[in-house]
Amino acid sequence: MFSQQVIVVWLACLLMSVFSRAAFEEDRHDNVTELRDTFATRVADDSFTNPIIYEDLADLDVFRVDDAWYYSASTMHHSPGAPILRSYDLVNWEYIGHSVPSLEWSSEYDLAGDERAYVKGIWASTMRYRQTDGKWYWIGCIEFGKTYVYTALEVTGPWILAATLDTCFYDAGLLIDEDGTMYVAYGNTQISVAQLSSDGLSIVKTQRIYSSPGNIGTLEGSRMYKYDGNYYILVTRPATSEYVLKASSPFGSYSIKALAQSVPPPVPGGGNPHQGGLVDTPDGNWYYMAFEDAYPGGRFPVLAPITWASDGFPVLQTSSGGWGTSYPLPTAKHELPSLFGEDLFDNLRPAWEWNHNPDSSKFNVSEGLILSTATVTDDLYAARNTLTHRIHGPISTSTIVMDVSNMADGDRAGLSLFRDHSAWIGVTNDGNTLTVAMTSDITMDTSWRTTSKGTTVASAEIPNGIIHLRCTANISPGSGRTGTFSYSLDGENFTTLGRPLTLNTDWHYFLGYRWGIFNYATKSLGGSVKVTSFTQTVSPK
CATH class of the missing domain: 1.20.5 (Single alpha-helices involved in coiled-coils or other helix-helix interfaces)
Structure with missing residues (x-):
């Protein structure tokens, strides 16, 4: 026991x-x-999801310089033009500047009188860095007429207009060969290649290198590359397919092969990815970046890896027959500041662009954005100094805090959903009585003339001082997407005003919806508003 x-x-x-x-x-x-x-975190950190930027950044030209990638895009009538973005992993991007500081080609880009330049200006253009002279080059044809060459010693500028060419390099794609020789591929259906002078500012030679046959049809959107001793020109058949031309010399003869034909998109509801470019990583991997037509938001960039076949043509790596929703990261993740969040307007950041050239004497940015009225009009589309910002998808909310105490009788100021079918929430001063109003159904026709200046759907009298104006927009691809408007006098309790705006998905305007901050006079100049902050928050998908 x-x-x-x-x-x-x-x-x-x-x-x-x-x-x-x-x-x-x-x-x-x-x-x-x-x-x-x-x-799970490591897997998430080792992959990316398309679109890589849920913003309207069409006609992209992407390329690498050492350990950084750069991205240029179309901006049509917005100023400054041709935004420059930079990345260190091909997935996370930041706005760092513009190649075209002002749209100086004619007075219509100033919204002068009855002149306007909607949907004109910067279409598919091209940008590269040339190591032999340490310069950055941007080349683009304006209004099917002349081609402009801008250069800079630093990518962030200052950029200067260095040359004007009396030839339209339509949808230009610039290649700088190993010896520094510059070639430009361009054209619509009839594709040509031009060789530029040693300084890149004049044309030495131009030659048609390919005529698209009837069974392919329209080709445009040229991007030119050199790989393994061969020359390549990517061209798009809008808006479904991408083809590759290949030759052993810049001037041909070229053979052709499809890279992407009606590939199902990664963002449901959008169009087939097309019109993009090839880009490599320092360790020798290659990718194809295209855009997906995804209105009402615009055209979003998507990324997928490629391999090179034994015949020398690139091959797109699809997923289950479609463009992959996600792929492994091209390189180690390099986080950058968010593309959305709060902006206190201590300076004017490169993500902002004006609707047409601004009147620089009528705004100031320092501890807030001061917008003085620059135009006497009752038409939002004719008002100068509307400051625009891309909407980050799929659903986002933007809020501005605005001091209206210096508005003059007849002034209109606020926040808009800006496109060819627009609406806004803002403050109106009529007989020194202030009201917050929601105005809808502001429209243009396909000649970009105003067909409706809008209707005030709802309004409420407010005291003088500070007001918070807010809009929430769903820009995911598809019909029936809406934007809603609200306001607050204390920044916490928001009141919905008016009715939702059904967003227009027609592609002819090309650009997607943007946020627009405006202030215009209907009687006489002299009033101003101060916007102390702009905040954009993004909702989950």
Whole structure:
């Protein structure tokens, strides 16, 4: 028989063993959970999701310089033009400047009188860095007439107009060969290649290198490359397919092969990815970046890896027959500041662009954006100094905080959903009575003339001082998407005003919806507003 003391000790040891086992199991569970979460995080950190930028950045030209990638896009009538974005992993991007500081080609880009330049201006253009002279080059044809060459010693500028060519390099694609020779591929259906002078500012030679046959049809959107001793020109058949021309010399003869034909898109509801470019990584991997037509938001960039076939043509890596929703990261993730959030207007950041050239004497940015009225009009589309910002999808909310105490009689100021079918929420001053109003159904026709200046749907009288104006927009691709408007006098309690705007999905305007901050006079100039912040928040998909 065991003594009582031995039994007590034995029971104690048994209990300790049980508790230790339980503790072990708990630790094991925690460790497994931690490993699982770590693995999930690592998987997430090792992949990206399309679109890589959920913003309207069409006609992209993307290229690498050393360990950074650069991106140029179309901006039509917005100023400054041709935004420059930079990335260190091909997935996370930041706005760093513009290649075209002002649209100086004619007075219509100033919204002068009855003149306007909607949907004109910067279409598919091209940008590159040339190591032999340490210069950045941007080349683009304006209104099917002349081609303009802008250059800079630093990518962030200053950029200067260096040359005007009396030839339209339509949908230009610039290649700088190893010896510094510059070639430009361009054209619509009849594709040509031009060789530029040693300084890149004049034409030495131009030659038609390919005529699209009837079974292919329209080709445009040229992008030119050199790989493994061969020359390549990517061209798009709008708006479904991408083809590749290949030759052993810049001037041909070229053979052709499809890279992407009606590939199902990664963002449901959008069009087939097309009109893009090839780009490599420092370790020799290659990618094709295209855009997806995805109105009402615009055209969003999507990315997919490629391989090179034995015949020398690139091959798109699809997923289950479609463009992959996600792929492994091209390189180590390099986070950058968010493309959305709060802007206190201590300076005018490169993500902002004006609707046409601004009157620089009528705005100031320093501890807030001061917008003085620059135009006497009752038409939002004719008003100068509307400051625009791309909407980040799929659903986002933007809020501005605005001081209206210096508005003059007849002024209109606020926040708009800006496109060829627009609406706004803002403050109106009529006879020195202030109201917050929602105005809808402001429209243009396909000649970009105003067909409706809008109707005030709802309004409410407000006190003088600070007001918070807000809009939420769903720009995911498809019909029936809406934007709603609200306001607050304290920044916490918001009141919905008016009715939702059904967003227009027609493609002819090309650009997607933007946020627009405006202030215009209907009687006489002299009033102003101060916008102390702009905040954009993005909702989950």
